[in-house]
Amino acid sequence: MIRGYLLSFLVFVLITDFAVAQTGCAYDIKGKVISAEDGKAISFATIEVVTENNRQALASKSDGTFEMLGICQKEVSILVRFIGFQDFEQKYVLNSGLNTIEIRLLVDVKNLGEVTIEDEKVAEIVTIQRSEINAEALNRSAGASLGEALTEITGVNMLQTGPTIAKPVIHGLHSNRILILNNGIRQEGQQWGQEHAPEIDPFVANNLRLIKGAAAVKYGSDAIGGVILVNPAELPNSPSFSGKVNLLGASNSRLYASSALFEGGINGLDGFGWRVQGTFKKGGDAQAADYRLTNTGTEEQNFSLGFGYHKDNLGLEVFYSSFNAELGVLRSAHIGNLTDLAIAIDSDRPLFIEDFSYDINNPFQDVKHQLLKANGHIELKDLGDFSIQYGLQNNVRKEFDIRRAGRSTIPALSLDLVTHTLDVDLDMSAKGNWKWDVGASFLFQVNQNDPETGIRPLIPDFENWTAGAHLIGRFIKTKYELEFGVRYDHRHYLVKRFDQNNVLQKPEFDFDNVTGSVGAVFFLSDDWTFRSNLGTAWRAPHVNELYSEGLHHGAAAIEEGNADLKSERSLKWINSLEKYTDRFSVSVSAYYNLITDYIYLRPESVELTIRGAFPVFRYQQTDALIYGVDTDLEYRFSDQLEATAKLSLIRAKDRDLNSPLINIPSSQLEGALVYNFIEGRLAKPFVSAGFRAVSRQGNAPRVVSISEVLDANNNDLDLFANDPSIFDFVAPPEGYVNFNLSGGFDLKFRNENSLNVFMSVDNLFNNSYRDYLNRFRYYADDLGRNVSIKLSYTF
C-alpha cells in the first residue's frame, strides 16, 4: 500500500526531472502500455528508455500512456516492468519526429493460455492500483472461508457440509479433482473427504487466482477441474514499514474476527524484507431463517511469517504458516442409522435446536496445517530464470464424534499427513518468438493413523512417491500466441493396511501418465480476445478409493474401496471470447470435459448391520462428461452507475449408464447494480444491490427412498439389479433467489493511511432455502440474513 504511494511519488519526481532535463534532440516517442490479457491500460508501469549513453525512466499515466520527447539517439531499447506482468524488452530504431508504439505486457502466469480469472474480472492481477481493488475484494469476503470466497468467480461453487465447511467446486469438480497451490506449493491435506475443507487462511492471500482449464502439464496430477492459486503479496525489498489491520463482525453467527499484517525492510540491509501476519476468528451457532443451527461454531487461529532477500537477479525466501481450526458440525446431522436419517428428512426442522452458543461440542473437527517453504530463484544470463522451491507440510486432522464411556474426548479419526515437495523450474528467456519452460517436481508423502481412536481407520496408512517433468513451449506474436506442453508423471503408493483378521498387508501400486496440452490466444480486432485450450489431466485413484471400508456415518452408507482402479483421465477443451472497453466488458467461456475412468461410488447392494440396513457403495469407474458455459457481463451506464451479471450453466452425465452425476451445481444467475458516488472526503463510496438466483437441479440422480432400501433388506430384494446408477435419498431442493445489499468507502488520512469500511446484508429478506450443494440439506435450512461490517486500516 505505502509502496504504491512511494512509487507514484518517485514516478512523479522522475517525470518532473525528465521534463527539465530534455534537450532539443530529434526523436519523440508516444506510447501506451496495455495488458496483453485484456487490453486494459496499465498505469504506473516503469518504462526505461536506454540509449548508448543514457538511461531515462518514467511511468505510464493512469490511462497507460507515456511520452518521451527529444531523444538524441536513433537506436533505443525500451524496458517495461510492472508487478504481475512479465518484463518487456525490445530494441527500436526510431524515425525522426514522432514514433507511436504500443507495449503489450504479458501476464506473469506460467499457464497455458487458459482463462485466468480473479476476483471479479479477468487478469486484474497485482498491479499497484489493482492490488487495492484486490485487497478490497478480499476485504469484502473477509471472514469467509477460502471455498466461500472463491464463489465470487463465475463457474465456481462451494460444496458445503453445513455452514462451517466449504470446498471449492470448479466446473462441477472438487476434492481430489482440483489442485490448490498455496503460495506456490500444492496444498496437501486430507482433501479426498467431502467434509474436509481446504486448510488455508484467506487473510494470508493478496489475491486468489483461478485456472479453469486442465492445467496438469504445469502443475501435475489432480488438476482435472482446475487450479486455484492463493498468492500472498511480494515481500518488501527496501527499508520500509507498513501494515494492515482488519476487524470484522457478522450478525448471523455473531462472528468476530481480526487479522493483522505487518511488513517491512531492514535499514542498512538492502534487499531484505519481512512480513508477519496473524488471524483470529470466532463464530457461534449460525442461524437459518427460522431457527438456530446448533453446534455450527468455528474458531480459527492462524499466523504466518515470511522473510526474503530480493536483489537484481537473485531472490531467496522462507515462509512459514500455521493454520488451526475447530469446526463444529451441525448436531442434528449426527445420525446412527437409516431410521435416524428418515426421521431427520421427514422433519421440517432439525431435531436439536438449542439457544445460541459459541461452544463447539461434539461432533467437531480439529484441523492443523503447517507449511514451511523455502525457495530461491536466480536469473541466469542468456538462459532464463531458474527457480527451486521446497515445501514441507504437516496436516493433522482429528474428528471428534459423540461416543460412549467418556470416549468423546478421543478422536474418532486421527490422521497425520506429512508431505515434502520439491519443484525446480527453468523459465527460459525468449529466443526470437519462442519461449520455453522446463521443470520437474517431486513429492513424498506419509499418511499415518493414530491408533488412539479405537476405530478401524477410514483410510489406511500409506506412502506416496510422485515424480514428474514438464516442457512447455510458447510461440509469441503480437496478434496471437501458441502454446503446447507435455508432462510425464510417475506415482507409487505403498499402502499399509490390516485385513479383517488384523494381519498387516503392504500392497503397492504404480501409476504412469503422460499428459499434454495445446492452446492459442488470438488478439482480434476491436479489442476482442479469443482463447482456446485443449488439455489433458490425470489423477491416480486416491488411497481412500482403493481401500475405504465400512460405514461412513456422514453418508449413511457402507463404502468399499476397489483395489483394481486405474488412473482417471480428463480431456478438457475450453474456449473463451472476451472484450473489455471503458463502457462494457464481456467474457464468455464454454468448456467440454470428457473424463475417462471417472471414479465414483456406485450402489451395489443393501446390507444388514447391527445398526440396521445400509446401502453398500463401491468405488467403480465410468466415463463422465461435464460441459457448460460461464458468462460475465459488466456495463457502465455512466461514471456512477454500472451493472454486472454472471451466468453459469453446467451439465454432467455418466456416459456408460446415461445417468446424471451427483452434487453437480445447478444453473445460476447473479446480478448487481452498483452506484458509485462522487468522491469527496470519502474515496470510492458506493452502494450495490444484487441477487443470486439458483435453479433447482433438474438433472439430479434418481431418488431411492430410505423405505425402499429398508424394504429391499426385509424382502431380500436386489434393489440395484436393473439400475446400478447413482441415487440420492431425497430429491434436490427447490431453486431460490436471495437478495443482498452492500456499500462502502475509503477514508484517506493526511498521512496516507486509509480506512476501508464495508457493510453488507446477505439474504436480505431472511429467505429460508436449501442448497443442493450443501450436504446438510437433508437436515436443515441454509443461512438466514447476515449483516456484516468490515473495517480495514492500512498504513
Place this chain on the structure above:
Amino acid sequence: MKTINSIKFLSLLAMVLVMTACGSDDPDPVNEEELITTVRVTFTNAAAPTVTATFTDLDGPGGNDPVLENPTLMTNTTYTVAVEFLNEQESPAEDITVEVSEEDDEHQVFFVIGTGLNATYAYTDQDGNGNPLGLAGTFTTAGAGAGNLTVTLIHEPVKTAAGVSSGDPTNADGETDVEVTFSVTVQ
C-alpha cells in the same frame, strides 16, 4: 552446461535427502473397543424354558452377513427380559452393557412390537433421573402369533419427549447405536 549440471545435482541431492530422512513405520492394529458385534436378549420365566434371541455380526458392518437367532415364546407368559451388548471380537468378549448402564441417563433401549405379535413390553429399570433405561424389563405374551420385535439402543435420546418414556422411539432423536429386528413366534 554448468548450470544444467548444478540443477541435476541439486535435484538429486534433494531426492536423496527426502528418501533417507523419511519412511514410515509399520502401523499397529486398532483395538476396536466400542464395536458392538452382538445383541443378546434373554427371556426368563421360572415356569418356562429360558429363551435367548441373538444378533451376531462378528466382522462388523460389511463383510460377512450377520447371524440371527430368533426366539419362540410361550403364550400368556410374563418373561423377565435382559439385554446384553457384546463385542465378541475381543476374547473374552467385552461387555458393552456395562458402559450403557454407567451412562444410563444417556441411553435407552426400546422394544417395538410389530403387527401379528400379541405381546407387551414394560420397563422395570430406571436411570438416575427416574426415566426408563431398558436393560431390564418384562415381556408379556398373550395369544399365539408371530411378528417382529425391534430392539433399539439410542444414545443421547430426549427421554422427556412425548411417548419416549413409555417405549416409543419416534420422538427420541439421539443417535441409533443398535437396531436389530427379531422375528418372534408365540405359540
